[in-house]
Amino acid sequence: MLRKEVAEFIVNKEKSVLYIASSNKNIEIYLENMKDIENKTIIKVSDIQEKDEYFKVNYKLMEVIKNDDKVIIFVSIEGLIEKYSLNEDKIIFQLGKGLKRKDVIDILNENGYEKKYLVENRMEYSIRGDILDIYPPNGEYPIRLEYFGDEIDRITYFSNFDQKSIEKLSTVNMYINNNKKEYKSFPEIIELLKKNKDINIYVENIDLLDYKFQEAILRERDKEEEFNNILKYLNKNSEKLEVKKSEGDIPRKRHSFSKGGIKYENFSQIKEGDYIIHENYGVGLYLGVEIINGMDYLLIKYADEDKLYVPIESLNKIERFVVDSNNVPELYNLGRRGFKKRREKLEKDMLKFAKEIVKIQAQRKMKIGYKYSPDTSWQEEFEEKFPYTETKDQIQAINDVKKDMESSKVMDRIVCGDVGYGKTEVAIRATFKAIMDGKQVLIIAPTTVLAQQHYERFIERFQDYPITVEILSRLTSGKKQSEILKRMILGGVDAVIGTHRLLSDDIKLNDLGLVIIDEEQKFGVKSKEKLKKLRNNVDMLTLTATPIPRTLNYALLGIRDISLIETAPEGRVAIETEFIGNDKDSVRKVIMKEITREGQVFYIFNRVKRIEDKLIELKKILPKFISIDYIHGRMNPQDIKERLKAFERGDLDILLSTTIIENGIDIENANTILIEGIDKLGLSQVYQLRGRVGRGNRKGYCYLIMDDEKKISKKTSQRNETLKSINELGGGFNLSLEDMKIRGVGELLGDKQHGALETFGYNLYTKLLQEEVEKVKGEYVIDKDPEINLDIEAYIPKEYIIGSERLVIYRRLLDIKTEINLSEIKEEVKDRFGEIPKPLLNLFVYLTLKIKAKTLNIVQIKEEENETFIRFNTNYINMEKIMKLIEEKKARYSQKENGLYFSGSALEFLKEYERGEE
The missing domain is CATH 3.30.2060.10 (Penicillin-binding protein 1b domain)
Structure with a gap:
């Protein structure tokens, strides 16, 4: 029986089914091939080494044992040899x-x-x-x-x-926790199931299962009798099936995506003990929040033990001080004009640079590019065949790219998204759109491995359409290259995928319309110069997980456009990063943990001359049945390709590799990576390597092998702390910001801006530079908040929201521009933290008034003992309407200083005024 036939065989059974599979991979294939089943519960008892997964499975089994509902239970060898508790606490x-x-x-x-x-x-x-x-x-x-x-x-x-x-x-x-009671073996679980259910029991490939049991016995000698008893039980009580690999590809199911929203934490979030910079007073040390007269204030320590209390509504004047961490920043004196003088001087330099930026932006807008047609029916059909459901961020990025292509400007867009978040599909759709208009496309990747991976992905997606895709790399023979080059000139090739080979002088196309660059930071200086020339003439799309500082900064300043893909696919689990010692026991333990759950392992060793020695070393500490091979960039390209294919097929358990696999390798069954020599690798490089695992819905592990901690540098230590903190999904963009802090940002925008960066730190620098750009353009508006004084206590009580989470909520509240968003966060706060206390309700009133006042051109609101004063900006307000409203309300009022005095609530008055405007 072929694997693709097994799912249909199981589904068609009237009875419940208990199916013992010879591999976890087979179980995944059966589940993907099953149609929707409404009359049976499906339970997967595999890959349960994780405590979370084990508990979930244990309780599911407990439930189905008690009822007479029909079930389908898939069990792997891990599930068979585990024990279960049926306690009903x-x-x-x-x-x-x-x-x-x-x-x-x-x-x-x-x-x-x-x-x-x-x-x-x-x-x-x-x-x-x-x-x-x-x-x-x-x-x-x-x-x-x-x-x-x-x-x-x-x-x-x-x-x-x-x-x-x-x-x-x-x-x-x-x-509750059920691990204190009596445990039962899986044969005992089967007997309990049989009491309430008419159940078929199937075992596939019993010889292979027997072999796996013998290997398990080698690892756990004390359980030999127990394991053999399980095998005897299965031989006696089950029907045997011989299952072979299916011919052809297994169809992938169309996935939906998670309900997760934005996790409101980032590297710019200040915490107690952080160095901060206030835009008026300079660098200080943040000490926390204090309540004074019923309001929250940020406490900042300056030189000579001076302290500054900043009202919480001025939080936007403070940024985390992100600059070269090799130097501890010097605190400013509050009572002197040192920082103010320094700022005034640097702002002159920033103004010059802002003019350069505006000039670049203006030149960019003047470039007239090819205007693509709207989507064709073929494009819609093609996109519908994508075997996954797009995330909202992915859809936004796709729409951004299409909008650029359909405009007359030359596109220069960066799509930044974490590894496995769907950037390639954005590129594929842009490529299809360009080809539909008769244009040719170049897709440039930094490595042969990544180019090959892209080639296979593009071929797979375009297989139903008359589109010709070729590849130019070290794997392409000289004769084949010559043939492709001729067809490119004649227009016989629609898309060419390759490495920097595509930037050679002999590359000529009939009608180039789009260039896609994957991980631009990996290219050398000469390649980047050639890319810069291309950027003047054709649409450019850059894909990256961790943009380099200069690229990131250009995007933030509007010199290039950027789309962020921050939403993780459904089932994607955050990769767990751990540090382990550089000893054979630690290495063997983590490798065997992955092997016993039928997974595969990457081992990164970035020293070509010693990689064969490392292979021998690993073979010595691992069982003989584990297959291992290596690749590195100096090998024959064909050998690299064949060994990668062997790993992808599952013929290899471990792939020992240099950083050549940093980009593009996508193997769902490889979910553990060990990285040796992390002190020699960049932060974003480690992050990219880490992204080779956890690509599916199984938990991924990244083990960073540490040498003697006493010998590591301060910079390495700091980088390690950063890596520990990025266990969440989607950290690549934030990591690029953090990388600036660790490496220093002196060369970010050239020597001229070095002094400004050192003084202001990255966050404040970009904010001030953006203001200068807006001033040059004549777009700068002083967004002055209205003066609001209320006779109430308005703050977040410390006992209601605790620690740094309180500052996160404050930051979000102060960023809100509309009443709808304010209402949404109010509901969220009530949901997460419970009934909202009076001081926080007052803060919501204060913020509502602030939003209304800005909308209605009010410059001052003052409430005191049931008396309210509102001052209007008479340049933008119709005082006659105000007076008419007051007369209709028969309120006691007096007009003074472009404003009104009256009794009652300012909020109620403004609501009435808004209704009158409508």
């Missing part, structure tokens, strides 16, 4: 009922739950006011309970990514 939460919150917390503490401020992992809980968040071992999502006294007033699932509620519930079952 659980809590049922219901609206208006349930245990007292104190009793629930006692149970959680007794069962090993860890208390955190925000819940992100299983077996964690959090208390915030009336909110109790719990991430139990069962279920897909954590649970949020809101209490009113001793009763549960609200139950929801919530996202542990952005902490927002995603689904309301009336009742939910939560299992």
